Amino acid sequence: MIRDLRAPRTRGARARSGRALASLLLPWMAACSTVAPLDASLPGDAPRRIELTATPFFPQEDHQCGPAALATVLAASGVPVVPADLVAGSYLPGREGSLQAELVAAARRHGRLAYVLPGDPGSLVAELAAGRPLLVLQNLGVDAYPRWHYAVLVGLDAGRDEVILRSGRRQREVMSWARFDDSWRRGGRWAVVLLEPGALPENPEPLRFLEAIAGLEAAGRLGDAAASYAAAAARWPEHALAQLGLGNNAYARGDLAAAVASYQRGVALAPGNAVLHNNLAQALLDAGCPRQAEAEARTAALLAAGTPLEGDVRDTLEAIEAGPRQEGRCAVEAGGSATGQPLSSRDDLEARAADR
Amino acid sequence: MVIEHLRRCLVAVTCISLVGAAMPMPAQAAIVSTDRAISLEQRAGYISAVTAGLAREDLQARFVALGVDPAQVQARLAGLTDSELAALAGRIDELPAGGDALAIIGIVFLVLLLLEFTGTIDIFKKVP
Numbered sequence: 329m330i331r332d333l334r335a336p337r338t339r340g341a342r343a344r345s346g347r348a349l350a351s352l353l354l355p356w357m358a359a360c361s362t363v364a365p366l367d368a369s370l371p372g373d374a375p376r377r378i379e380l381t382a383t384p385f386f387p388q389e390d391h392q393c394g395p396a397a398l399a400t401v402l403a404a405s406g407v408p409v410v411p412a413d414l415v416a417g418s419y420l421p422g423r424e425g426s427l428q429a430e431l432v433a434a435a436r437r438h439g440r441l442a443y444v445l446p447g448d449p450g451s452l453v454a455e456l457a458a459g460r461p462l463l464v465l466q467n468l469g470v471d472a473y474p475r476w477h478y479a480v481l482v483g484l485d486a487g488r489d490e491v492i493l494r495s496g497r498r499q500r501e502v503m504s505w506a507r508f509d510d511s512w513r514r515g516g517r518w519a520v521v522l523l524e525p526g527a528l529p530e531n532p533e534p535l536r537f538l539e540a541i542a543g544l545e546a547a548g549r550l551g552d553a554a555a556s557y558a559a560a561a562a563r564w565p566e567h568a569l570a571q572l573g574l575g576n577n578a579y580a581r582g583d584l585a586a587a588v589a590s591y592q593r594g595v596a597l598a599p600g601n602a603v604l605h606n607n608l609a610q611a612l613l614d615a616g617c618p619r620q621a622e623a624e625a626r627t628a629a630l631l632a633a634g635t636p637l638e639g640d641v642r643d644t645l646e647a648i649e650a651g652p653r654q655e656g657r658c659a660v661e662a663g664g665s666a667t668g669q670p671l672s673s674r675d676d677l678e679a680r681a682a683d684r
Numbered sequence: 685m686v687i688e689h690l691r692r693c694l695v696a697v698t699c700i701s702l703v704g705a706a707m708p709m710p711a712q713a714a715i716v717s718t719d720r721a722i723s724l725e726q727r728a729g730y731i732s733a734v735t736a737g738l739a740r741e742d743l744q745a746r747f748v749a750l751g752v753d754p755a756q757v758q759a760r761l762a763g764l765t766d767s768e769l770a771a772l773a774g775r776i777d778e779l780p781a782g783g784d785a786l787a788i789i790g791i792v793f794l795v796l797l798l799l800e801f802t803g804t805i806d807i808f809k810k811v812p
Contacts, residue, residue: 391783417760422750425781429772433763465782478782496784515780535722539765542719547763569725573718603721610714636730637716644714 366505367486369449375457379483379492380404383461385499386411393496394418394426397478398434400494401463404480405522407438425476428465428518436547440522441556443529443540447517449509452481454530455521461494462521467514476515526555534564538573550581568598572607579611587611588660602631606641613648617658622648719765736766739773746776 367376384403388396388411395414402409418426418434432442445451445462455462462481469475479501483492491508495501512519521529525544528537537560545553554577561570571594578586591608598604605628612621625645632641723731740761747757761769772779799805 388784393784394782397782416753416756420747420750420752420781423777423781423783425783427772427776427779427781429764429768429779430760432768433760436763437759465780467780474780476780476782477784535725538718539722539767542717542722542765543763543768545718546765546768569718569721572721576715576718579715603716603724607715636724636732639732640714640716647714 363506363509365486366449366484366489366491366509370453370486371450374450374453376486377484378453378456379485380456380459380461381482383480383482383494385494387497387499391424392419392426393478394431396496397463397480397494398426398431400480401461401520401522402435402438402440404461405440405524407440409438426478431463431478432520432543433547435520435522436544436549439525439544439549439552441525441527441540441544441552443521443523443532443537445519445521445529446533446536447512447519451531452519453484456481456483458530460521460523462519464493464512464520465515465518466508466511468511471514474514477511481519523556525549525552526559528559528563532563534560534567534570538569541573545577545580550577553577554581566597568594568601568604571597572601572604575604575607575611579607584611584615585660588615600631602628602635602637602641605631606637606644609644609648612660613644613651615658615660617660618648618651618653620658620660717766719767723767731766731770733766736769739766739769742773743769743776750776 370376382404384400386396386399386403392411392415395411395418398414398418399409399411402414414434417437418430420427420430432444435442445455452462464479464481466477466479467474468477477496479493479495481491482494484490484505485492489505490502491505493501493503493508523529537556541553541556541560544556554574557570557573557577560567561574564570571590575587575590575594578584578590588608588611591604591611594601594604595608605624609621609624609628612618612624622645625641625648628637628641629645632638720731720733723729743761744757747760748754752760764772796805
């Protein structure tokens with residue numbers, strides 16, 4: 329009816345309206361124009377076309393793209409969940425959405441290590457090529473008026489310059505790389521891969537990976553974390569913090585002999601690390617070896633002087649000084665001196681224990 | 685003023701309770717966690733046990749205010765490391781909370797409809 333009352337449009341009027349529309353939408357699109365094509369952004373040897381078609385799909389309920397996207401990646405990694413299982417643990421009613429940290433925590437509670445990828449296209453394609461879909465955060469609005477959205481990246485096609493997503497209520501959303509990259513950039517280029525305990529991502533960075541394992545530990549999954557620390561120690565045999573992780577994990581599980589052995593391997597790799605000496609001292613004290621413990625704690629105190637660790641080391645020393653002094657039941661000292669004879673390995677430790 | 689006073693009071697109570705909690709088991713307190721050792725090596729800086737404890741208190745209250753069942757709050761925070769708790773505390777209202785993609789589509793549709801009616805564009809073709 330309204331249309332019938334208007335005068336017929338001319339070509340000029342259409343051109344003008346086109347310009348008006350362009351001027352309205354250009355500020356929204358401006359950021360897209362600078363994105364390099366996907367093909368140019370990928371490493372030369374990376375696959376150009378991938379789609380993980382077997383990835384499940386859970387259409388989202390109102391505001392609940394977080395639980396839906398998380399259920400998608402969890403189910404793809406072998407955890408049998410549906411979005412409804414995750415709402416109580418990851419949906420924040422007052423924000424009508426889910427926080428990144430809470431999705432990560434929920435994944436950990438389900439026994440999956442959540443590894444936050446470095447934000448480059450090469451990392452995305454490497455994980456997709458390994459068969460792992462990725463949880464991503466997009467800002468579908470603009471910086472001033474953000475619309476945060478979680479989706480699952482399941483594929484890409486460099487030839488067509490496109491990505492493929494499980495998103496909202498769309499099982500197979502095809503989005504141009506430029507549009508995806510723009511929304512992903514405005515979401516902080518956040519992409520997470522879920523790994524089974526003991527598995528490594530494609531191009532792991534040591535601290536990033538160890539941080540992710542510490543998260544699994546925080547969620548109470550000590551056994552799962554142990555498997556991942558072992559994988560980290562095997563991948564980076566020279567990394568002292570991997571040994572610290574193994575030692576702390578063993579200590580938390582009550583395995584003092586394993587904790588002492590790991591800390592000692594760590595100390596051998598990084599003799600100047602106050603944390604390793606401090607924790608070794610505590611484990612030795614608990615194992616009934618206060619003299620060895622005291623020697624380690626004094627080394628730790630020297631190394632920690634003037635650092636934020638000073639207080640922690642003081643606590644350890646005080647605990648040692650408050651306890652009994654004699655080596656009544658020390659299981660890890662066998663002919664060692666009061667200064668602590670360094671043990672080179674767990675085998676060494678067990679051999680000495682057997683000698684007694 | 686009153687709120688500031690309450691806040692100070694809460695901080696004091698928390699500190700005392702933390703110290704109290706640490707007293708009976710110095711053995712646990714002396715182990716420096718892997719997460720805190722990593723925080724030492726990173727730009728973000730060292731997260732002490734006290735900082736993390738305060739962050740946890742702050743977050744518990746905010747979560748309840750944002751509609752989370754108080755019985756669930758502890759379990760939800762349990763999957764986060766001290767560094768993550770510290771990064772979250774005080775920023776829970778500004779950090780991204782992914783909800784849905786549907787609202788923005790609605791806004792774009794409304795804008796297009798408005799432009800259509802004002803005659804600026806003509807994309808909704810008349811059904812013959």
